[in-house]
Amino acid sequence: MTNAFVAQSLDEIRFWSRIMKEHSLFLRLGFRCEDTQLIQEANQFYRLFEDIEQRSHSFTNQTDPEQMRRFNSEVQQAATGIFAFKRKILGLILTCQLPGSNNFPLLVDHTSREANYFRKRLIELNEGKLKPLADAIIKENVFFLRIMADHAQFIGHLLDPSERKLVDMARNFSHDFDQLVFQARDLESMKPQSQTVPLLDQFLDQNRVSVASLRDFKKTARDLIEECRIKSIIHPLLADHVFREAERFLHIIDMFEKNLQTQK
Structure with a gap:
């Protein structure tokens, strides 16, 4: 169990610290040139999470659990910090204090939800309060399905309008994932009666079919x-970023299905 705690902690930190680092870059690229203070803060968070990502690779699954808990707490504080930074940016945008910024409000909210997910995940790991399987399946899917829906919307808006076929495909994905989010929330509202193995398995x-x-x-x-074959304002790293998050979701679905099989 102690090895599992350390392995889970490292998996979360290695994945999400890179995501947080990249969020800092994307936000910085969206600021206006006169937003020097915000640019400086974004750069600080980039360096902070780059350091965390690098340090995480100095740990192994045999690391002392107490040492891992201390590192989790440190990273959780960093995640809380970038969450607060993102919510501050969102407030500035929504009160029209950053006119001309290229950061969509939904994108900033999206990145803040991921930071909040990361910090809460580390708290759960340190406190040993992981959710029961059925609760975890529904909650994780509600979270990630919304993330996927957001991605489809961002792609549709950042592609050049002349890429009509790709824009239409992105809009269709956005609609499909909005429907899946509603379905997941319906299942969540029917708990605990909806938490049967056949329903969760289906x-x-x-979700796997749609996410794949x-x-x-x-x-x-x-x-x-990457090959410069389509017209867009999507940074190549952002394109890879959203791809990796879809891969992460598929990995989580596979893990849940494997655990469900043991309950049949």
């Missing part, structure tokens, strides 16, 4: 952007 199967399809679309878009 729920995961359906979106993942493949993201991979195609990423490759085309």
Whole structure:
């Protein structure tokens, strides 16, 4: 169990610290040139999470659990800091104090939700209060399905309007994932009666098909952007960023399905 705690902690930190680092870059690129204080703060968070990411690779699954807990707490404080930074930016945008910024309010909110997820995940690990399997399945899917829906919307808005076919595909994915979010929330509202193995199994199967399809679309878009074969204002790193998050979701679905099989 102690090895599992350390392994889970390292997996979360290695994945999400890179995501937080990249969020800092994307936010910085969206600021106006006169937003020097915000640019400086974004750069500080970039360096902070780059350091965390690098340090995480000095740990192994045999690391002392107490040492891991201390590192988790340190990273959780960093995640709380970038969460507060993102919410500050969102407030500035929504009160029209950053006119001309290229950061969509939904994108800033999206990145803050991921930071909050990361910090809460580390708290749960340190306190040993991981959710029961059925609760975790529904909650994780509600969170990640919304993330996938957001990604489809961002892609649709950042592609050049002349890329009509790709824009239409992104909009269709956005609609499909909005529907999946509603379905997941319906299942959540029916708890605990909805937490049967057959229902959860079908729920995961359906989501996997849709996420795999979106993942493949993201991979195609990423490759085309890297090869300069389509017109967009999507940074190549952002294209890879959203692809990796879809891969992460598929990994989580597979993990849940494997655990469900033991309950049949």
